[in-house]
Amino acid sequence: MLDLRRRTMAETARLCWSEARPSVQIVFLLRFAVGAVSTAQLQQAPWRTLLGMAAWWCAVSCAYLLNGVTDVREDRANGSRRPIARGDLPVRTAGAVTALLAGAALTLGVLAGNGVLGWVAGFLLLGCAYSAPPVRAKQSSVRCAIVVFGLGATSYAAGVAAAGSGWSATGVVFGCVMAAWMALVGSVVKDLGDAGGDAAGGRRTVAVVHGMAAARALAAAGAVLVGVAGPVAAALWAPLALVGTVPLAAGAVWVVARVVRDTRRASADRQQRRDAYRAFMVTQYTANLVALGVLAAA
Template identity: 70%
Template sequence: METLRLCVQEARPTVQVAFLLRFAVGMASAAQLPHALARPALGMASLWCAVVYAYLLNGVTDVREDRANGSRRPIARGDLPARTAANGTVLLACAALLLGGLAGPRVVLWTAGFLALSWAYSAEPVKAKCSSGRCAMVVFGLGATAYGTGVAASGGEWTATGVLVAGVMSAWMALVGAVVKDLGDVRGDAAGGRRTVAVVRGPAVARALAVAGAVTVGAGAPALALLWATPALAAAVPVALGAVWVVARVLHGARREHADRAERRGAYRAFMVTQYVANLAMLAVLALGQPLG
């Protein structure tokens, strides 16, 4: 049980919850809601196993970077052997596919896609984490597949609201989260041989890219919602407000040249809180039975 607890801790519980929220929003946004709970429960369990697999694999492949960055997660601090964690990823991938198969063919296909993208993010030959461009594409896919798994588990189909929310929130992950995360990890990423924008071009360029991404998604989300699916404003408005917060944190960090890692990660925390609020707000609107666009 202690090993399981450490594996779950290594896989970042706050991120696990964020992915389960995406699943729930995808399911609630579908044109048809399930009449029984078995398939959604199996689908959610399948995605949870896949998410823990993704971040446990990331921990196994990121030991050098995490230690250089001062991470206190179990593998970096030596409490969870990397070999044990690697064995755990095999079991988790098998469990994700088994549970997905029990939930139905559409669910297992989305789950398999999530697992493949997770491997591409952390491992050879793609190793998308080492390049900001590849990272953004894979991260967008991880977000989209989480929403897609929820739609599939509902037994229904995509709606305009579901497509828009999944697209906006996945873009928030790819264009904002994937960039601001690197601002606090430059030293470790360089030590691990990563070629992110922050490492290759410097933090100033990475900050400019983060601001551009936040402004693009923050302005585009409500505009698209008004044009295409007004219920999606429930997510788009928090994203717009969160974009202002992220920009403020990025600019604040630019003025603090010698800020510690916790302060350098202020923009990432703003990104995380924003996606929690946006998904929860969207889920609340859908649960209240608002008409789907």
């Protein structure tokens, strides 16, 4: 009986981890790590930074598991294969784990000290605002972009706080540019493959209200704006951040190319329409990894 319970708990943990999107969890931890190494110097007790990172992982997992709990209708309409949508993870179980993760994030935030708790609480509130009533920012492209920018910015800020030192110009510029990449590009291209399910769920995104052509144009414009403005801002105010923002220029070209190719297809399926989102994800991974390596070496 005990072995059965352990296997059940392990399987539930695995399903929750999968529902909370491992690729997203990792990139949020990368943002946190970049924020930590962007400071002038690390604090005397690095274990506090590790506690802060653990708190951040719990907060991110909580936010994205909550998103899965509230997105069942849309995910099933879009043919998602995540655990809740396919019926392998009960909504009630996922909701209970969401609450546990929130409690763990706040507790670890207290233990990390240096103001990490405030950023953790802010992130959890933003995650709730994204998915749950009364805000439900995911219902609107504008509200979504605002909340997504906050989710990105708080991730870099939490890393700075956990390291026990103040912001540097490099951290400010790079954090803001990458948060803008999330808000102006990621929050738009993610809807290109999910417009059908979003409409079924009552969302009023640009893709649903104004059509796919308008959403593609907005995604391309956002990519060009951040891809150009990011390196320029780094060159003017934080040269060390330039090496991290240069990948955005290449990524912007990649995203635009994917969007244009999708436009020319007579009938692109959902996976093809998600090509621009994959380009967005690879770009932000590359930018954060390069920045992490350079800042850690510096």
